[in-house]
Amino acid sequence: MNPKPYLHPSAWKSEDVSSNEHWIVTLDAQDINEIDKALAAVRSRSLEIPQLSKDxxxxxxxxxxxxxxxxxxxxGHGFALIRGLPIERYSKVDAARIYWGLGAHLGTAFAQNAQGDMLGHVRDLGADWKTEMKARGYQTRLHLPFHNDSTDVVGLLCLQKAKSGGASRIVSSASLHNEFVTKRPDLWEVxxxxxxxxxxGEESQGQKPYYVTPCFNYLDERLFVRYNRTFIESAQRFPEVAPLTAAQLEAMDLMDALCNDPVYYLDMSFELGDMQWLNNYVVLHSRGDYEDWPEPERKRHLLRLWLRTPGFGRLPAPFADRNSDMTAWQQRPRPPVFDASEIAAELAH
Structure with a gap:
């Protein structure tokens, strides 16, 4: 395969999107009225997640x-932010119903872990993803390096903000790919x-504790980037995994340097009620560390969705192994809980 730039709207730089916030979709009074009526209908029928559908x-x-x-x-650019939901008017249960209902208009929700959680809670449990091999980034308040998740689209709804910090930062992995093509085709090949x-630790019975995939993948003239250096490096703990080569380390160093270059990244603050949606194949995301409130009810709290969307019916063959994980998790969907102690117990597993 010959390296060539990916000429697509998703290959943006910071200046392309920071000066024009067309990616922000604002809900108006009529929209909120529609949402409230839909919520009332859902409540009258006692519909709960994950049975609640688009219809x-x-x-x-x-x-x-x-x-x-x-x-x-x-x-398009591969990301969007929905703003204007008056989150303070709703209980967490009703906010989740709204979020799930709107997400259903984008795609089908998928389980996010081996416990079958369909709607994830992003809260600090004091975990450390650097030292705890089963810890996930959403369980910690520590800085998260750039990465993407394992499904088509990831969404976040802001229920509570941190006392300080915790801003979202995104970058076009398509644009970074093009830098490899034009400046370091040797590392593009890597x-x-x-x-x-x-x-x-989330492998199914009979699976290896790691999966194998290129970072740059292609199908039907489409680019699919999959990158999580943290998990690539932690796979080195398995004796059967070959040590990373000097070229692989150099390629990841270049990827990280580009991710953290202001020319490429976009900072995005979360207001209460904001819903962020990202295309995992062309956008990488990061989060700064944050200071939380001491009161449990005020602690930073986001809800997360993983979605399969209609436009990604075909995926590159190397994704099949990882996708089999989620298909297995999907067989035992677990409804969300909202009591603080139950959330902590759920995340701890």
Whole structure:
């Protein structure tokens, strides 16, 4: 395969998107009225997550905005932010119903871990992903390096903000790919070769504790980037995994340097009620460390969705192994809990 730039709207730089916030979709009073009516209908029928479907959450006007969000995710810049949901008006249970209902207009929710959690809680449990091999980034307040998740789209809803810090930072992995192509085609070739990635204790019976995939993948003239250096390096703990080569380390060093270059990244603050949506194949995300409030009810709290969207019916063959994990997790979907002690117990497992 010859290296060539990926000429697509998803290959953006900071200046392309920071000066024009067309990626922010604002909900107006009419939208909120539609959402409230849909929520009332859901409550009257006692519909709960994960059974709640797109057809159950009827919001004709908002659905048009969600259609534009989906177009941006699949065909445009690869990210969007929905703003304007008056989150303080809703209980956490109802906020989750709204979030799930709107997400259903983008795609189908997928389990996020081996416990089958369909709606994830992002809260600090004091975990340390650097030293605890089963710890996940959403269980800690520590800085998270740039990475992407394992499904088409990841979404976050802000229920509570941190006392300070915790800002989201995103970068176009498509744009970074193009830098490899034009400036270091030798390292582009390295990124197209397989890397071993740690499953972090979430393998199914009979599976290896790691999966294998290139960082740069292609299918149907489309680019698919998969990058998580933390999990690539932690896979080195397995004796059967070959040591990373000097070229692989150099390629990842270049990837990280580009990720952290202000020319490429976009900072995105979360306001209460904001919903961020990212296309994992062309966007990498990071988060700064943060200071939390001492009161449990005020602690930073986001809800997370992993979605399969219609435009990604075909995926590169190397993704099949990791996707088999999520397919297995999907067989035992676990409804979300909202009591603080139950959330902590759920995340601890």
């Amino acid at each position: 159950d959450f009827v919001v004709p006007g908002v659905a048009l905005k969600m259609r534009e969000v989906l177009r941006q995710l699949e065909e 990124m197209c070769q397989p890397f071993c990635v740690d499953r972090r």
